[in-house]
Amino acid sequence: MKKRAEETLETPITPMIDVVFQLIIFFVVSAAQQQELLDETIKLAKAQEIGAVSKKDPRTVTINVRQDGSANIANQPLRQPQLENILRAARTEFGTSVPIVIRCDAGAEYRHVAKVMEAVGKAGLYRVQIAAETTK
Amino acid sequence: MAKRSAQEPLNVPMAPMIDVVFQLLIYFVLTFKQEIPEAHLAVNLPSRPKSPPPGTPPPVLNLTVQPRAYLLGGAPIALDRLRTELKELGALNPDVTIVIQVSQSAKADQVVKVLDACKGGNLSQLNLMTLK
Numbered sequence: 001m002k003k004r005a006e007e008t009l010e011t012p013i014t015p016m017i018d019v020v021f022q023l024i025i026f027f028v029v030s031a032a033q034q035q036e037l038l039d040e041t042i043k044l045a046k047a048q049e050i051g052a053v054s055k056k057d058p059r060t061v062t063i064n065v066r067q068d069g070s071a072n073i074a075n076q077p078l079r080q081p082q083l084e085n086i087l088r089a090a091r092t093e094f095g096t097s098v099p100i101v102i103r104c105d106a107g108a109e110y111r112h113v114a115k116v117m118e119a120v121g122k123a124g125l126y127r128v129q130i131a132a133e134t135t136k
Numbered sequence: 137m138a139k140r141s142a143q144e145p146l147n148v149p150m151a152p153m154i155d156v157v158f159q160l161l162i163y164f165v166l167t168f169k170q171e172i173p174e175a176h177l178a179v180n181l182p183s184r185p186k187s188p189p190p191g192t193p194p195p196v197l198n199l200t201v202q203p204r205a206y207l208l209g210g211a212p213i214a215l216d217r218l219r220t221e222l223k224e225l226g227a228l229n230p231d232v233t234i235v236i237q238v239s240q241s242a243k244a245d246q247v248v249k250v251l252d253a254c255k256g257g258n259l260s261q262l263n264l265m266t267l268k
Contacts (some may be wrong), residue, residue, distance in 0.1 A: 018155075025159060029166050044174070045248035049219075049256030052173035065244070101176055106245035110201070110238045113247070114266040121181045129176035132248045136175075 038103070039064035039075055045106035047132035059094045061087065062131075065104040069112035080119060087123035096124055103131040177251040180263045194233050197225065200267075201238040201246050219253045226257025233261040240266060 042064055063083070064072050071078050073086060090098050100120050104113045113130075120128055199218075200207035206218055213221070225232060234254055238247055247264070254262050 021159065025163055029163065044172070045245040047175050047177065047248060047252040047255075049252045050175045050177065053176050103174075104244040106243065106248070108244045109240065110242045110244055110247055110266070111240035113244050114238070114240065117181055117264070126181055127178070128181055129178045130244075130248060130251060132175045132177060132252065134173050134175035 038062070039066065039072060041066060042103055042105045043067075043107070044103060044131055044133040047134050048136060050132070050134060051136050052134045057099045059090075060099045060101055061090050062101045062103060063116055065102060065108050065112050065116060067105040067107045069108060069115075071112070071116055080115065083116065083119045084122055087120055087125060091123050091125055097127055098125055099127045099129060100125055101129045101131050177248065177255060178260070178262070179251065180261070182263065182265050194231065195229065196233045196235055199234060199236045199250060201236060201242045201250055203239060203242050203246075206246070206250065215249060215253070218250070219256055222253050222257035222259060224257075226254075226259050230258050231261065232259065233263065234259055235263045235265060237265045237267050240268075 062073065064075075066072070071083055073083075078086070087100070102113060102116055104116075117128060120126075198209050200210070206213050206215060208218060208221060236247070236250055236254075251262060
């Protein structure tokens with residue numbers, strides 16, 4: 001088909017903008033999920049005597065321990081030496097009073113938690129807290 | 137700018153507005169997550185033995201967590217009983233040091249239950265040890 005010289009090429013802008021908005025929303029949503037440090041597969045043990053934490057130290061390092069014993073930080077699976085390196089890095093950056101929260105699955109065997117604690121101790125940190133779901 | 141005549145109705149573009157509203161709705165539905173109230177139970181890690189401080193050593197209470205069993209000072213005890221015992225103890229002497237020895241194959245759930253029971257008695261000197 002022959003185009004007349006006067007007719008300008010019209011680009012359909014509206015659907016393009018629609019697609020761009022879709023992409024923006026997609027990336028915003030997925031980025032928000034990546035930032036989430038909590039491992040959704042973990043079912044915490046229930047505590048009845050102690051209330052929920054109101055404010056959290058921004059330096060807190062949260063370590064997730066799944067039921068199968070695998071440890072991760074922010075869904076990044078870690079082996080023991082990597083975990084120790086991260087904890088040592090946290091210590092050099094923030095000092096020895098960095099709070100460590102261990103979110104362990106209720107069904108995980110204690111030896112997996114003990115291994116994480118061992119890594120924490122090796123890194124020279126001492127403020128360890130075990131997370132629980134509170135019903136109070 | 138031309139003045140709108142009284143007969144001409146106000147033309148609001150509804151369709152794109154609804155589009156945007158649906159986008160927002162989808163965004164909030166996807167990002168909604170029910171927050172679980174989380175409690176943090178502080179524990180002391182096993183450390184290398186330091187030279188004991190002068191004076192009488194502080195009182196120590198030994199708890200043991202075995203798979204499917206709890207022991208208070210060596211004698212088996214039910215969890216409910218342990219809770220009341222620790223509440224009574226906490227009322228008498230909240231500074232008592234608790235040493236919790238946990239079997240490797242015990243579940244994390246049991247450890248949390250015992251720590252929770254200790255917190256229920258206002259006991260804060262909680263030391264976790266792993267049984268070899």
